[in-house]
Amino acid sequence: MISYLSRIRVNFFLIRTSILNRRLSTIDINDEDYSLSTIMTDNVQVQEGKANIRLPEGAVFYNPAQVFNRDLSVACLRLASKYHHENECKKIKKNDPNATCISFDQLSAGVRQENGLKIAEALSATGLRSIRYAREIPGIDTIYANDIDAGAVESIKQNIELNDVKNLVQASHDDAMNLLYSHRKIDDQFHVVDLDPYGTPAQFLDGAVQCIKKNGVLCITATDMASLCGNNPHSCYSKYGSIPLHQPFCHEFALRMILYTLHMQAARYDRIIEPLLCMSIDFYVRLFVRIGYGSAKAQSQLGDIATVYNCVYCTSFFFQPYGQASLDERGNAKFKYAHGPPVGTNCSHCASNLRVGGPIWLGPLFDPSFLNELITSIEQAPEDSYAYRDRMLSMLYVVKEELPNPLYFDNAKLARVMHTHIPQNKLIKSALLNAGYRVSTSHARQDSIKTNAPHHIIWDIMRAFAEQSSTKRAATERLNTDSPYYRLLTKPSTIQVDFTEHPEWESEARKNKLIRFMGNPHARWGPLGKAVTKKRRSNDDTDSIQNKKQTKSDEDLSTEENL
Ligand SMILES: [Zn+2]
Incomplete structure (x- = not known):
């Protein structure tokens, strides 16, 4: 653990605290015993970058995260x-x-x-x-x-x-x-x-x-x-x-x-x-x-806005833009109505129900x-x-190598949908590249698959992967023929899937052995409560209760990280 942290070069980063009426103490952020509560005590001084900050009495202001x-x-x-x-x-x-x-x-x-x-x-x-x-x-x-x-x-x-x-x-x-x-x-x-x-x-x-x-x-x-x-x-x-x-x-x-x-x-x-x-x-x-x-450019950004239909079973997503907008040769905004819907009343891959999300920015x-x-x-x-x-x-x-295509699939989720073990990134990425599409990871999720391939190609690849892992035959024999899993498994493939390792499956950052996704530097890494001075806190009990609720809500999110 210590060598790992030294590798990411945060070991020189010290938080120096000088607590009134106590001897001067120095706390190393890499110390496993380091506790956020330590710096939530009164009259603490913190060094960060070239700034030297004194925290007010009773404050919950400073979060090393x-x-x-x-x-x-x-x-x-x-x-x-x-x-x-x-x-x-x-x-x-x-x-x-x-x-x-x-x-x-x-x-x-x-x-x-x-x-x-x-x-x-x-x-x-x-x-x-x-x-x-x-x-x-x-x-x-x-x-x-x-x-x-x-x-x-x-x-x-x-x-x-x-x-x-x-x-x-x-x-x-x-x-x-x-x-x-x-x-x-x-x-x-x-x-x-x-x-x-x-x-x-x-x-x-x-x-x-x-x-x-x-x-x-x-x-x-x-x-x-x-x-x-x-x-x-x-x-x-x-x-x-x-x-x-x-x-x-x-x-x-x-x-x-x-x-x-x-x-x-x-x-x-x-x-x-x-x-x-x-x-x-x-x-x-x-x-x-x-x-x-x-104004014309602002209006033309309408073309970057869409509602999203999202399959409740296989997580496929379909974008419904609000219109097609562009600038003409004189710089005026031109508008065309968008055609829709982009999908029927059910998912085109597994026939499950669709949720509606957004609008979101597609740019x-x-x-x-x-x-x-x-x-x-x-x-x-x-x-x-x-x-x-x-x-x-x-x-x-990682961001630099990320494709501009909005949203992504997740390897673990794909495996859960297809009842297989989790496929290696190398396999799925190579199959997409061999089929003539581009693929990258998203900085937002380590096991993500971001691609410009139509979603049916993803499901062709996962079907072929399930075939390899021998779950397909066993599953199709005992499955309800009306289930979304059965429909995904039995749909005819549109491509001949090739899992041969593609030379470009590995990103440049990975090839150069850069640590692309780092774990949390220490335990209890996350959001703190709202910044409230002692004076204000004593006058605002209601606010305090709301803060606790919000903090609880944010903490709850950590349980969602394994989505
Ligand atoms: Zn679906």
């Missing part, structure tokens, strides 16, 4: 700052061709850059994220570290002093909605809005899309995965206007539901969403989305050029820049 989220955010916004700086230089040179502009690499973090990035962290808690941005990203003008809780704002102010970033970070005591809505005028808008709420970000999206400058970046975290993964479809619908599906692909489905919601919020203000990087990580999802302007989850540049920038950064450098790179390599 979110370090990866903040590392990834620093890396992405560093790139956003670089793009912004290069655009500013272009503007300067356009006005004065003889003007000089220093390169982004010559800028220093911690130094205010006039006309640099203006960032809003709407739900800042201790200010940790804002302070990391200030100390680790060059080219920043101002950061608003906002929180509605007076105790949290006091903590932000203390931490700004402690980290000597008064020149960049401004503490703000306001309702996040007020902050966002009061910055809608073009001159007041932000280049970056970061939403990292406890639970759902849905209620903040309307304000966020209105206060972002053209081509600004919206960063969103959602931790309400129990709801997004289908434990409470009605609750998810009330937040996102979309029905989740409780299937192995639920984590990617969650990303696509949030993007649908964001598209709807943005399109009503003629704004376009351009996903730069959207990932399912541990117990939450994190999205980085560029917000563009333009891309990441921008390949942004992703390539992000990987390069992390690789070129000093090794101690990010605590989770290797984990970030390994996940980003």
Whole structure:
């Protein structure tokens, strides 16, 4: 275990705690005895990245499981700052061709850059994220570290002093909605809005899309995965206007539901969403989305929205787009009604009932050029820049190789449907490649099969696999001829399945022996309770009860991980 952890290079990452009236102690995050409760005691100081944060009395603010989220955010916004700086230089040179502009690499973090990035962290808690941005990203003008809780704002102010970033970070005591809505005028808008709420970000999206400058970046975290993964479809619908599906692909489905919601919020203000990087990580999802302007383009994104029909037995999925929209040669949006339905009243593979889910976003989850540049920038950064450098790179390599086709099958689920043992990834991927289709894994699930093959090809392959494993004959002899399993087993195949190992079945990341999916660094890795200062907690017992319910709900999700 120790060697495994040292391999992922988190062993240098220490959380130093100085507890008042006790001797200074240092806690190693790799220590098996390390307990999250240790850092939930009063007056604790935490070192993360280049920030040194003092947690307020009685707070439940700091979760080491979110370090990866903040590392990834620093890396992405560093790139956003670089793009912004290069655009500013272009503007300067356009006005004065003889003007000089220093390169982004010559800028220093911690130094205010006039006309640099203006960032809003709407739900800042201790200010940790804002302070990391200030100390680790060059080219920043101002950061608003906002929180509605007076105790949290006091903590932000203390931490700004402690980290000597008064020149960049401004503490703000306001309702996040007020902050966002009061910055809608073009001159007041932000280049970056970061939403990292406890639970759902849905209620903040309307304000966020209105206060972002053209081509600004919206960063969103959602931790309400129990709801997004289908434990409470009605609750998810009330937040996102979309029905989740409780299937192995639920984590990617969650990303696509949030993007649908964001598209709807943005399109009503003629704004376009351009996903730069959207990932399912541990117990939450994190999205980085560029917000563009333009009514015709916003309308044309209608073509990326679809309802999903999902088989209750074999998990096959069928998309019903809402229309076909595109831009004509003059840049006007053209609309054509979609044809449908994409499937009959029952599954076309096993004749089982179909559930209806969505709407979801069918478009891309990441921008390949942004992703390539992000990987390069992390690789070129000093090794101690990010605590989770290797984990970030390994996940980003999986994302890079991911096919754009929405959703995926899962090996274990395919095996359960066909009553076989779990097929090796190598076999299924080779069979798909030998049939002339493309295949990849999804970063959201280790045993996933993402392919551009029609689903009947998947079932042809699984039928051939069942034949090999001798379950087919035994099963067909005793099965009810009206069962979905019997129908899947006895359907005529459309291809000659070839399981010969294909040279391209293995991804580049796997060939290069990158650890693509890492386990949790230690026990009790997951969401904590909502951040509440001692003062506020004592005044709000009702809220506390709701927090416990939500935490319980999120914990319940861990039991769903084996879907
Ligand atoms: Zn089916």
